[in-house]
Amino acid sequence: MYMNNSLPFTISKTENFYDRLGDYIGDVFYDILPEKGYELRDEQIYMAYQLEKAFKNKSTIFAEAGVGTGKTFVYLLYALCYARYMGKPAIISCADETLIEQLVKEQGDIQKLEEALSLNIDVRLAKAREQYVCVKKLDQHIQRTEDQDLVKVYDKIPDFVYDSASLLSFYHYGDRKEYPWINNEKWASIAWDPLQKCATCDWHHRCGQTLTRHHYRDSADLIICSHDFYMEHIWTKESRKREGQLPLLPDASCVVFDEGHLLEFSAQKGLTYRFHEGTLHSMLTNFLSEGVREESLYLIEDILELHEQWFDIMHNEARYVEGSNRKEVPRSKDMIRIASSIDVKVQKLLEQLVFDSELYIIEEYYVKMIEEYLEFLSYGLSILLKDNEGIFWLEGHEEDSTLVIMPRLVETILRQEVFSQKIPFVFSSATLSQAGDFSYIASSLGIEQYASFTVASPFDYEENMKVLGHTFEKEEQKWSDIIDALKANGGRSLVLFTSIEEMNRFRVVADTQDLPFDIVYEGDREISDIVRDFQTDHTTVLCSFNLWEGLDVPGESLTQVIVSSLPFPPHDPVFQAKRQDAHNPTEEVDVPYMLLRLRQGVGRLIRTSEDFGKVHIWMTAAEKRDYLAQIEAVLPVGMEF
Structure with missing residues (x-):
């Protein structure tokens, strides 16, 4: 036998890769991880052998697995081994930047996997382009502003960027995460946007985004990006080749879509003419x-x-x-x-x-x-x-x-440009199906042939979670009741809003209160910096309009989730078009979206078997009358009023 330097298991010239991969996966989940203190989970092992079929057949699979099933370890391990076997990196596409941070943060899933299995994983981030500072825009602002937040960003730009000499030494820079003090409004004024003509920009070869692209393209194992960035890569791939540029992402051995139920929205967003x-x-x-x-x-x-x-x-x-x-x-x-x-x-x-x-x-x-x-x-x-x-x-x-x-419809283009590739595609989420039926998500993405399975969460929700329903007539009373719930819990809460406007209306009221805990708001700083503070300060309240999925904060910092309104989709042009195409817009568009988002929001509370707490859901009397039965059908426990 010989040891392949890249694969974490031995394989002889006469042995089949997939057979040896299956043996290794079995050893990991039955023996190695339990010896390292990880719980032996039947759900995790079942998922592992389902994924093996998808990788062996180079096919698409919908892996619906509840919180606590260990699904991230499973898809990471398969993606890593397959990438090394094929000699091409695997792409892990996440719903947003918050979920990316959950994977790569200190003591995140990738680091835990490395430590448990004695692996050295080459993982690199390919964040969306608007997550990088545009030096040209920043330079223009600095000429006419004294804003100290922007000046601090300018001062942190490496010296080589402004040095006219040849680049003897340089490194990638400019990630939004490096400037946590900047709020969203100020960031938008200095970040890359679609109007920038990067190919002809004088800063192009010293641009942090350009240098980062060169860096992540050389990854041997995993490239982690957002759904938005992956779809932008798909739509611009051919045009960039015609212009003599490399595609945004290299060829991949396989693609995993974490929170894959959100891919359709990114596909629509990517295929736009601005x-x-x-x-x-x-x-x-x-x-x-x-x-x-x-x-x-x-x-x-x-x-x-x-x-x-x-x-x-x-x-x-x-x-x-x-x-x-x-x-x-x-x-x-x-x-x-x-x-x-x-x-x-x-x-x-x-x-x-x-x-x-x-x-x-x-x-x-x-x-x-x-x-x-x-x-x-x-x-x-x-x-x-x-x-x-x-x-x-x-x-x-x-x-x-x-x-x-x-x-209006993107499924045809997705079928031709994405899912026609003969590589494994894995969709992972706790919410992919409608009562076990995956046909809706498959048809909306142009996927004709697929495998699927559902694995329930192993957590004891009846013991550890309580869901309380509330009705309201006037918004002012709702804000007062929510503040009372925050006081009763000593902070330690996530408050989810359906829009930034709704969050700001609550903020006006909350700012008048003398509360014994801090409230932090999405948009005031870089999001991972806000989440980090929320996780380390056990009394803080986090208010957000985007973190319905992707937020993973186990322990005492989060013992209460408050849903300020049922999360129906907005009446904007995209959703209005969906409604126009539906026979029954309420049942085919509005309610499925609301239930899916609600399931995701409720799922922020219990992240480990030791977690516990309450979920509060506010709705109007009419919404209670019309949707209560459907809401209770998707909740892990019954709702009390």
């Missing part, structure tokens, strides 16, 4: 200085005038939607008429540019740049102009808006 109000004006105005022909000049002037009218109409008609950053834009006759006129003139300008390029009166670089953007604009408009094919909305404020256009 048109910033000022981009077309800036590009075409600069183009005019290149000495274009008269025919092209008139077309450009017409397009710019129509473009300005178009955004004015959308600004005037856009409607704010609570719980969403998407402003609803009515499909009015004037809006569609002007969009159609822009599209016609853009097509004519593209024809003129072909003629201009043949005359060599404009540099080829400028022509190509304008052509690419106009083709991008034209394709987005083609989706918008077809009835019932696209979803669109405005983001930002009136002085700095972006029109976002998204195809």
Whole structure:
């Protein structure tokens, strides 16, 4: 026999990898982990042998496993061994940055696995691009601001970034986590955004995001990213290749989607066409200085005038939607008429540019740049102009808006671009099915062939959890009751809101109270820094509108979860489109989303067999009448009023 240097088990030339992998997995869960003090879990072992089939067949599997089943250890171990066997890294795609931190933090699951099995795992993070500081934007801000928070960020940028000499020594930098004092609003002003032209930026080769990309691409074992980043990789892969750039992620041996039920939303978000109000004006105005022909000049002037009218109409008609950053834009006759006129003139300008390029009166670089953007604009408009094919909305404020256009259905593209690959895909979550039926998630993602299983949590919820229901008429009374519940518990609570607006309304009331514990709010600082403080201070209250899933805080710091409202989806353009496609929008869209999110939120309380506490759920009397039976059906214990 010989020992493969990368695999954690021996294998002879005549032995089958999957047979030896199965033997090793059995040894790990039956012998090695129990000897290290880990509990022998039948649920974990069952899940392990189900995953073995998926890896052996290179197929897709939905692994629905409750809290406490040890599912993370299982998929990490299979992904690691398979990556080393195939010589390609495994990608672990998480719902958001919070869940990424849970995996890689000190004494997180990866470190625990390394210590228990004496492994050295090469794990690297590929965070979403907006998680990195944009040095160009930061440099511009520093020229005109005295904000000390931003100055501190600037001072932490490594010296080599501003050094004009060659890069003899450098390292990756610029992660949002490195600047925990910055709140979300300030971070947005200096972070990367889709309007940045990175390929032509003077800072490109010294950019923290660029250097980080070079770093994680060399991972031998695991690359951990968010669903958003993985889907951005899928949608931009071919275009980046055409432009001579590497895809955002390297080829993978397998992909694990942790909290995989949220992948559809990331797919929709990734497959969008974003048109910033000022981009077309800036590009075409600069183009005019290149000495274009008269025919092209008139077309450009017409397009710019129509473009300005178009955004004015959308600004005037856009409607704010609570719980969403998407402003609803009515499909009015004037809006569609002007969009159609822009599209016609853009097509004519593209024809003129072909003629201009043949005359060599404009540099080829400028022509190509304008052509690419106009083709991008034209394709987005083609989706918008077809009835019932696209979803669109405005983001930002009136002085700095972006029109976002998204195809209505993404399952066809997912089927072709993602799940046609002959590699293992693992979906892991406690909430993948609807009463054991996985067809909804499979069809929404374009997955036709799959295996599935469900493993219940081993925890004694009847003994350790109490769920209390409350009804309210006026929001002011609800806030008062929630504050009373926080006082009665001595803090130590997670308060989940359905939107930042709802959280801020509670905050106005809470700020008037003299409370014997601190309340921290999502958005005031970098999220992992907030969670760390919440976990170490056993009386703090954490208020959040996003941490319905991914938060893992066992022990005394979290003994109470408060759900301030039933988490129905917002009435923004994306969910309105889903409702329009449904026969019964309430039962097919609103209630399933609410129940899924509620299950996730309730699941924040009991993270280990020693945890205990209460869950409070607030709802209106009408909601209690209409949905109580469905809510109680998904809760681990009955609800008391």
